[in-house]
Amino acid sequence: MSDRIVLDTAERILADLCPPDVVNDAETGVWPTVLWETLEESGLTLAWVREELGGGGAETGDGFDILKAAGAWAVPAPLAETLLAGWLLEQGGLAAPDGPMTVAPVGPADTVELEDGVLSGAARQVPFARQAGHIALLAAGRILLVEREACALVPGISLAGEARDDLAFDGARPLRSAPAPEGLDRDRLTLVGAAVRAAQMAGALSRLLDQSVQYAQEREQFGRPIGRFQAVQHALAELAGEAAAAEAAADAAGEAVAARDFGPHGIAAIAAAKARAGEAASKGAAIAHQVHGAMGFTYEHSLHHRTRRLWCWRDEFGNERAWSVRLGRLIAAEGADTLWPFVTGSHAA
């Protein structure tokens, strides 16, 4: 999206320090210390926080490149969440602490209140809460930084074996607090979260394609690589299409966030991205598993590092149906004669 330096740095670090055993170890509770420290030292974790506030000060688009790389390598740590937390803190002009962070609330039904500087309420399925040092919280019209230790935690595990913990905030006092700027509400946080997950899905799908193609070239049956069979070739061509579509959609969403476009067009781009990437996740993962045969169904093989994450991410920050309904309603409100201008983002241009 912008210059490739950030992406290349991320790719290099992840290729080096995020091999399958690090992902497996993380699932058993081993924190990927070296990986995280390297990411942090290179400024990737706080890319969305400006330098005066302790961040890396990267372009928003570069952050989305990092997210694609994170998805591609199945980073088993809150890289995406720390980026998103940084984005939220930045909106309130709050300095970002070092170390892993996460964001709450992420579920539409959660309520968190703030009264006399004291928090109450709970947030469910907060990603990587137990590994996070701090939580960036949006509550009571304010952006708050809360120490994780100050919250009660009930552990939960996602489809991908990652922490999705329930947090109770009762009695906690935020470390830092600022009023949320005009327009920054739960819905906007969900929109940005959806764009983040779409980028991760796009990255994961692209690696899933590489992995599946490689497997089809190596695995032999009937005396030849299975990739020689036309049925397998066609399935992989479809996977290539799904990966490309997810990336196109996710890039459009990233651009909307970068342009701070949260009007109907920006919402449409993000809604379309989450819906389309979610659809690609379902179709793509199914194809990848089919091509890998029984081997891909084993824990031993690393295919599930991506497929299980795809299944998890497609549901988070709104699933395909939720975003399709939202997009459909936007379109209906605009009316048939503006459908095409709306879809092309060139409404009364």
Added chain:
Amino acid sequence: MTGDRFRFPKVEFGPEERALREEVRAFIREEKASGGFTPMADSWGSGWSPEWSRKMGGRGWLGMMWPKQYGGGEKPALHRYIVTEEMVSAGAPCAAHWVADRQSGPLLLRYGTEEQRRSILPRIAAGECYFAIGMSEPDSGSDLASVRTTAVKVDGGWRINGRKIWSSGAHRSHYMIALVRTAPRDMKARHAGLTQFLVDLKSPGIEIRGIRNIAGERHFNETVFDDAFVPDDMVIGEAGDGWRQVTGELAIERSGPERFLSTFPVLTELVRELGPEPGDRDAETVGALAARTMALRRMSLGISRLLDEGEAPEVAAALVKDMGTRFEGELVREARNLLPARAASQSPDLYGKVLADGVLHVPSSTIRGGTNEVLKGIVARELGLR
């Protein structure tokens, strides 16, 4: 990312592009209001209207990328993309000029003689000269290199014998570009010995027989060559170089927005029927279809950018055409299920009419210009699987 294998660069529109789009939209709005056309699905394949083509030519919207000396506008591919996507999404009748503007003109520009360019390109750009594609034969479809129509060298030219089939619109076209064998088949060099000819369809020895399609339209033809004489200066490019030229032509043929927008008018009329406050299920379907359209369009636009960068994005075009044409059919299926209409070609209501167009024409989307199986094969080759 995927971009490392299949690159779909981002396209940004400047003031000139936005102005062009507005101009095209205003034109379409006025024409629709004054009864100049009624929206249809597959309008670029089935909506034959010389009048419409001349109007477009008059506005400088044909041959847009060609040099001015040949009646062109010297515009980037992106401009042509804008005009075509506006036309196809609106369901405007563009079939008469479509082949000439999209592929025959560019082919002549690249390989034709100066005389061919001077005499023909300005007429295409004016919307007055139409072309048919002479690739397929009764026994040669996907395996195009197996064509049997032959040209034999005679004094001052060539004599062609054989049969071309499908030849969309040949009965209403001025020329056909025919892929013909000029050297005997060699199983070891399957792509050798083929030549492209510019054939004047009024020449003696050519008979054009109509073939009705399932929509009842005369669209297809069988074009029979019986000792038809073609002068030497009607050879396109080099004799024997036909395969390389025709693959380049196919890459252009496959790359445009008509490969995912053919049924878009169905979605427009569906949205109209559903009204401003649809239920959840209706909104979901509309939203999902729009989301898919948006992703396809972004990829498709990337291809036009690659064309402007001088690349021949054959694989990217195959990928998008495969997904896009499947999508055209899925759009119709979703609409049908959501809002069953008496799909009738002569229905007084527009939704029923475009739905009928859609149902009857989608089977061709995944066949014409190379079947989806062939396209997936192209993608698989790029993936290193064949």
